[in-house]
Amino acid sequence: MELAAAALAHACSSCTACELSGSRNRVVVSRGASTASLMLIGEAPGATEDQQGRPFVGRAGRLLDQLLIEAGLDPERDLYVCNALKCRPPGNRKPKRGELEACRPWLEQQITLVNPSVVCLLGATALAAVLDLRDPMSGLRGRWIERDGRRWMPLFHPSYLLRNPSRDPGGPFALTLSDLRQVRARLCQGDAASGAPLP
Numbered sequence: 387m388e389l390a391a392a393a394l395a396h397a398c399s400s401c402t403a404c405e406l407s408g409s410r411n412r413v414v415v416s417r418g419a420s421t422a423s424l425m426l427i428g429e430a431p432g433a434t435e436d437q438q439g440r441p442f443v444g445r446a447g448r449l450l451d452q453l454l455i456e457a458g459l460d461p462e463r464d465l466y467v468c469n470a471l472k473c474r475p476p477g478n479r480k481p482k483r484g485e486l487e488a489c490r491p492w493l494e495q496q497i498t499l500v501n502p503s504v505v506c507l508l509g510a511t512a513l514a515a516v517l518d519l520r521d522p523m524s525g526l527r528g529r530w531i532e533r534d535g536r537r538w539m540p541l542f543h544p545s546y547l548l549r550n551p552s553r554d555p556g557g558p559f560a561l562t563l564s565d566l567r568q569v570r571a572r573l574c575q576g577d578a579a580s581g582a583p584l585p
């Protein structure tokens with residue numbers, strides 16, 4: 387499994403299938419555990435990710451890790467994190483449809499490799515790119531979607547939480563924490579059903 391993950395990362399890191407290959411510093415493939423039953427999919431790398439070659443390592447990523455830990459999940463052990471797009475769009479502009487389409491085979495390979503039972507989609511771009519759903523996040527977040535034998539959970543993007551930092555009950559931070567607790571509870575149920583110890 388780890389070998390397959392390394393082979394995928396190696397192949398992806400020299401991809402030139404879209405114009406972003408000309409402006410990126412590093413291809414940003416994934417971080418976390420490729421054996422996890424939880425996968426998180428974000429939008430695209432930002433400046434820090436493009437420098438370090440790892441997803442969600444800038445401000446949004448630090449907030450994401452904080453939320454995961456508060457929800458009882460270990461960011462390195464319990465999940466695999468990637469983005470719909472593996473290379474940074476210049477100036478962090480929105481990914482273009484053609485770029486997302488060109489990058490889709492990499493994401494498909496990642497989903498096949500990890501074979502997660504639960505997938506969190508972070509923000510509207512990931513939700514549209516992966517499940518082709520375009521309804522407002524406020525109505526979809528926190529609700530399970532069953533598709534292709536997996537359970538999908540849309541969540542607010544951590545960058546949105548940075549722009550809306552209130553931690554009041556009912557605010558986006560509190561809602562996302564409760565969504566992630568729901569995700570963890572679902573994973574624990576799955577583990578209990580398969581006889582594996584609870585995390």
Ligand code: URA
Pocket residue numbers: 428429430431432435440441442443444446447469545
């Ligand atoms: N935002 C994303 O969607 N992905 C990252 O990796 C970083 C910021």
Ligand code: SF4
Pocket residue numbers: 398401402403404405406407413471472473485488489490492
């Ligand atoms: Fe390849 Fe995806 Fe990077 Fe485009 S964004 S060059 S398709 S890895």
